Each structure stands twice: as structure tokens, then as C-alpha cells.
Amino acid sequence: MLSKKTKYAINALVHLAKEYNKGPILISTIAEQENIPQKFLEAILLDLRKAGILNSKKGKGGGYYLMKAPDQVDIAEVMRLFDGPIALLPCVSYKYYERCEECKDEETCGIRDLFYEVRNETVNQLKAGTLANIIKREQRLKHKNK
Amino acid sequence: MLSKKTKYAINALVHLAKEYNKGPILISTIAEQENIPQKFLEAILLDLRKAGILNSKKGKGGGYYLMKAPDQVDIAEVMRLFDGPIALLPCVSYKYYERCEECKDEETCGIRDLFYEVRNETVNQLKAGTLANIIKREQRLKHKNK
């Protein structure tokens, strides 16, 4: 399961994506509207800035805003930033590869082979899941439910 | 990522699947051959027994053995038993559903929509991943690498 940190991060990013190119948004605004504890959100946005996804401005009229276009920020990136690997086994992780200590032969491991396929499919889905894509999904669902 | 508990469980199950219908196998044998701390493995096998996947016999000649055929035990079941939900968000979990506190409208949530698709694909893959399937994969890989 995703940590709250990651969930909050995604919600904040979607919020900012909806206001893309409209100038900085206050932390407090995002915190209120997205139901996120403000102090926790501060840390999250800071991490997103350090990762180059957001930028910030201090003082009056300040706040946070997206550095990249909403179709250039995908969920795989956000998840890796906060929760680490997307793979379910360290031995099939691309960015965080590590050998399984208990494993006898990685090359012929059937368990690894299965989880390698799972990882690939999941990463593909999450890379297609950009902020723009999520907003599009939301619009589609709103139409449907009317 | 899977917990060590789940990883050990899968390894132990694959081991037992290879000896299906050959009588009980000692905990100590599995622990040694699969590089699993014995006492930890005891707890794991006990849980698998309580879940109806394994059965055990005490005393001399005792040990653990599979209750179901290797093609009837899938990895989704094992993961759920030890690590809980497979879904990445509680609001898209079938067996462990829970509302996201911070969510404004579940019905039209684009984030939920994305993770719903991810969950479905992952569960399908993991249900196809039975013990028999894993052993078949291993055999294929051994052939290839010769």
C-alpha cells in the first residue's frame, strides 16, 4: 500500500496541475482543500521541490507551483520518491536493485520471473498515469455520473 | 515490497510443491535448503496451516505438506495472508476495502481510477502465478540458460 505521504503528494500534485501556469499556490490552501495536515504537507512539498518537480516562492504572493507540464509528471516517479521501489521484490527492481539473500540462483528463479512480469506491467501503467491523465480520468467519471 | 515473511512463505511453498505427495517434510530441511531462519519459518508454516494451505504431522516422520495441488495455490492468496491488501490504495482493495479519509468524492476520483486498473492487472497476474506455474517458469529458465 502507498504511504500517506505518497497519497498526499499525489493529491497535492493533481491540485497544482489543475492550477498549472496560474502562479504560486499557498501550502495552507492545498492543505485545507485536500484535507492534508499542513505541517506534514510542508515536508512533502519540500521533497517534491528538491526532486525538481515543484518550485516555490517565499513571502507574500508566494507558494508552490509545478515546474513541469502536467503530462510530464508521472505517478511512478512520485511513488519512487517517497516509497522507494515499485517492484515487489528487490531483485526485480530497476532503480533499487538488490539481491535476495536467501535466493539460490537468481538466473533461474521462477518466483523472480513472475514478479518481473508484474513489475513491468505496473510500471507501464504508472508511467501512463500522469497528472494530466488523472485529471482526464476525473473529467470522464464526472461526465458518466451525471 | 513483500515482507520477508511472504518471501519465505513463497519459497517454502515452492519447495513443498516440488515434493507434492511425497509425505511430510521437516521444517529444518526447508529452513536449511531455502536459507530461512528456522524459528521464523515455524511461525510462517503454522499460519499457512491455519489458512488451510498446508497440513502438518507431529513426531517422528512428521513435518509439513501441501493440502492443495500446486496448481490450486496462487501467490495472490499467500500475499494477502501475510501482507494484507494487494491494492496500492485502500479504496480499490477488494478484500480489505476502506475509504480514503482525505478523499472528496470516491466516485469521480481520477487517482482511484488509475489504481483500480493497476490492482486488477496485478491480481490477474498473481492469480495466474500458482506454485505449479512458478515451477514451470523455473524449468524453462534452466533450459534456456544451458
Added chain:
DNA sequence: TAATTTCTCTATAAGACAGATAGAATTTAT
């Protein structure tokens, strides 16, 4: 210079994770 807002640093309470320890209960073989 005063107000606004982000940024830094520290602390912490609760729970999960990965085992270790000690011994009780059961079964089989002699």
C-alpha cells in the same frame, strides 16, 4: 520595517518487522 510565507531542525508516539528464547504438547518407535 512589518507582514507573509517558506524552510530547517528536532522530537515523539505508535506500530510493524524480523527475529530469539523457553518450553509445552503430541506422535512414533523401541
Added chain:
DNA sequence: ATAAATTCTATCTGTCTTATAGAGAAATTA
């Protein structure tokens, strides 16, 4: 009946992660 083998139960512990809260420093703008 007894000894050996083996699973089963219950408790405990140290380390790490999660999800915050608090106090105030630094920067920016009016």
C-alpha cells in the same frame, strides 16, 4: 511405558518506519 523426534504456543526484544507536532529562522514583498 519410555525416549526421541517434532510441531506448537507464548512472550519478549531491538530496530526501523510512519505520521505527525513545535519552535523558530530565513527570505520576500509591500
